[in-house]
Each structure stands twice: as C-alpha cells, then as structure tokens.
Amino acid sequence: MSLSNKELIERDLRTLWHPCTQMKDHEWLPLVPIKSGKGVWLQDFDGNRYIDAISSWWVNLFGHANPRINQAVKHQLDELEHVLLAGFSHQPAIELAERLIQLAPAGLTRCFYVDNGSSAVEAALKMSFHYWLNCGKPQKTRFVTLQNSYHGETLGALAVGDVALYKETYKPLLMEAITAPSPDCYYRESGESWHDYSLRQFDSMAELLRKQADSVCAVIVEPLVQCAGGMRMYHPVYLSRLRSLCDELDVHLIADEIAVGFGRTGTLFACEQADITPDLMCLSKGLTGGYLPLSLVLAPDKIYQAFYDDYSKLNAFLQSHSYTGNPLGCSAALATLDIFQQDQVIQKNQHLSKKLRDATVHLNDHPHVAEVRQQGMIVAVEMVKNKSARTAYAWQERRGLTVYQHALKNQALLRPLGNVCYLMPPYVINEEEIDHLARVLTEGIDLATKE
Numbered sequence: 001m002s003l004s005n006k007e008l009i010e011r012d013l014r015t016l017w018h019p020c021t022q023m024k025d026h027e028w029l030p031l032v033p034i035k036s037g038k039g040v041w042l043q044d045f046d047g048n049r050y051i052d053a054i055s056s057w058w059v060n061l062f063g064h065a066n067p068r069i070n071q072a073v074k075h076q077l078d079e080l081e082h083v084l085l086a087g088f089s090h091q092p093a094i095e096l097a098e099r100l101i102q103l104a105p106a107g108l109t110r111c112f113y114v115d116n117g118s119s120a121v122e123a124a125l126k127m128s129f130h131y132w133l134n135c136g137k138p139q140k141t142r143f144v145t146l147q148n149s150y151h152g153e154t155l156g157a158l159a160v161g162d163v164a165l166y167k168e169t170y171k172p173l174l175m176e177a178i179t180a181p182s183p184d185c186y187y188r189e190s191g192e193s194w195h196d197y198s199l200r201q202f203d204s205m206a207e208l209l210r211k212q213a214d215s216v217c218a219v220i221v222e223p224l225v226q227c228a229g230g231m232r233m234y235h236p237v238y239l240s241r242l243r244s245l246c247d248e249l250d251v252h253l254i255a256d257e258i259a260v261g262f263g264r265t266g267t268l269f270a271c272e273q274a275d276i277t278p279d280l281m282c283l284s285k286g287l288t289g290g291y292l293p294l295s296l297v298l299a300p301d302k303i304y305q306a307f308y309d310d311y312s313k314l315n316a317f318l319q320s321h322s323y324t325g326n327p328l329g330c331s332a333a334l335a336t337l338d339i340f341q342q343d344q345v346i347q348k349n350q351h352l353s354k355k356l357r358d359a360t361v362h363l364n365d366h367p368h369v370a371e372v373r374q375q376g377m378i379v380a381v382e383m384v385k386n387k388s389a390r391t392a393y394a395w396q397e398r399r400g401l402t403v404y405q406h407a408l409k410n411q412a413l414l415r416p417l418g419n420v421c422y423l424m425p426p427y428v429i430n431e432e433e434i435d436h437l438a439r440v441l442t443e444g445i446d447l448a449t450k451e
C-alpha cells in the first residue's frame, strides 16, 4: 500500500521537531512530505508537484536526482563511504582541494575541510584569531561584521551575524562583535547609484576599523548579497575598498561565500566581481550541488605557515568534526565542478539570469513593491505597505506566508524571507518554468498585499 501525505504528516508531527519552525503552526499549516525529486521538480506523496524555486534552502544547483552527480556518489559509495581525515586521507578530498584551489581567487592555496556552513564560519573565526596569537598578537580577539549579516546559527557564527530573528533570543550566550553599517543598497537615496551608496557606507567602516584595528582579528562579510537578511545587495566597490583597508590595517578579510559561491551572483565566486582575494573563504551549500553536508575554508600560505611548527610549540590549529571532508560529499562536489566545466554553466546562466529579470521586471510597477533587485541567479522582490515612503509591513502580518501558501497550491515552492519574496532556482530550470514561477509569484504578491 502506498503512503499518503496525511499518514506521513501525522507520523512526522508525533516525532519530529523541525528547524526554524513554530511547531504549533502545523496545526493549520500542512507540512509537505516529499517522496521524490527530479530536476527542478519535487513530488509529494499525493502526487502534487512543486518547482523548487529556492533550491531547497539555496543548496541545489543542478536539480534533484541529477544523473551525473548520482553516478559519482554511487561509484564512491562502493569504494569508500567515509574515513577520518586526521592521519589519513583519501582521493576525493585531495582532488577536490586541488581543483578548488585552481578555481578560487589567486593566493588561496590551502583547503581545510569541515562538514556544514556554520562550522566553516567557526573554523574561519578560530583560524583568524589563532593566526594572530601565533604571530604574537594575542590582543586581537574581536570581529567586525556588517549590519543585517548572517553567518549561521552555532554560537560563534550567530555572534558575528546580525539578523535579529535568529540572534536576539540567544544574545546572553554570545561573544560581542563590532557591527558596521551595511552597504545594503535598498537604503540608497532616490537617484543615487549602487556604487555611490556602497562607497558612502564604506566611510563608517573605515572610521570604525581605523579606531579598533589593534583589537580586531577579522572583518567577516557575505560578498555582494546578504541572503538570509532579505536578499539585500550591494556594489563590489565596497569589497575592493575593504580589501585595501584590511591590508593596510593588518586585519583579515573573511569572505563567507556559503550562499553566494558557485555561480549564484553570476561569477563562480562573488569575490571575483571585486577582483579581490579574501584571507579566508568559507564554502558550503552549492559545493556538493545540494547533495550532502560538506564545507571548507580556503586559506593562503601565509596563514598556513603561521601554524606550521614543531609539535612542542602547540601551535597547530585545533578543530575537528567527525564527518570532516566526507568522501561521498567530496565526490558529489567533484561531479558538480565537472558540470560547471563541461556545460559552461557560468556562461549559460547569463541567459537564464536575463530571463529571470525579464519575467519579473513588471513587478517594479506593483503598488506594493518597493523594488525588484537582482544579482545573477537571485531575484528578490520587496513587498511594502507604502511604496513611496517604503514603509514595511509589520512582521506580525506574515504577508510572505500568503505567498508561500499560494505557491504551494500552484506547483511552486517559494519561501519568502519576511516581506521579501525571491527566486533562487537550480540552474537547470527552463524558460517556461521561470515564466510559471513569475506568474505564481505575481499572483501571490497580489493576494498578500490586497488590503
């Protein structure tokens, strides 16, 4: 007998505790148990289908059950499923490190494996602090972050983030970060360019960093798009200025490319658009094409060498997770890189990204849309109560939820962040599917902003 949505929902709600969820909502908001996926489509146990417009929380790049990635993981599964990475090594980890170092901004020559995004951020923070300690600068203990940034939800990562929803409750547990104003161009004056606004916002960063550089290990940023903060975007000039300033003041620049890496912003890595090399770069999410939890930190030789010493000095970097550099994850990542190369994905995405723009540009004229913004394969639509004053809807009204519910009834998985609706689809989406998403999105926004 085949299972139904109803049966699985009942069993789920008796035992599971879901992430980022007020479980009581599920008294009236049905869970969606997914049976299978193929390409951009997900299918539930009653046979309903949904286009995965948000790439399953920004991880999927080349569709669900991608034949090429499946093949690579199956092959690896019969060879070696896992082995510890201390004292031991394996071919997929070595090959992946070699290839990423080739592809990453010049100068990043060491790959430190972890197993999820937040842990990669934790590793980068510890690595930066420990580097300065090993260099005889123990007074460097603080981190600078941008307003509205998100770097994950373990305590260290949460501490350098600034999204109130995730952070506020746990504040008493967190180290104190230094928060600089964001270059987020949503707040630019009318008539002001992204370039000019981001540059203007840089002044506050410069002032703050010049005062406190002696106690600062690193500045951590999400290059170009603050994703969890509502897909807020800024100009690459901010990153190039920040790179020079960090060099001048002896402060590390950590690029958290966990969400924006692997083509999301139009280039393989977002940092490329500012032509910079960060000191540490965190990768995860799209790294495995959305298949398996894997993450890593790329570092330059200079940082690596500061840890390379006689054992008795006790200078080695100390961080280890059980599933560090898992071979199955690495094999999925290698297959993902093959697809980028063989299919000329970055080039082809230019066409898809133009299609995304054309399909959503009409929303600029919507009476309750403040702006439609785009960065490569991410399009975001900001719903507002008052268009000219850009007054936000109160969060309690949960307008985004109306869009979510409307989409589910119409073959689409959209999951707005508060009042911000967005499309961030797998790169295997076609034009008709984009048109479908744009239509559902428009109807959803009409419905959500009706009164």
Ligand SMILES: *Cc1c(COP(=O)(O)O)cnc(C)c1O
Residues within 6 Å of the ligand: 116, 117, 118, 119, 121, 150, 151, 152, 153, 222, 227, 228, 256, 257, 258, 259, 260, 284, 285
């Ligand atoms: C998702 C995300 C993280 C955290 O990754 P997890 O694997 O969910 O822990 C960190 N930084 C950014 C920018 C992210 O989008």
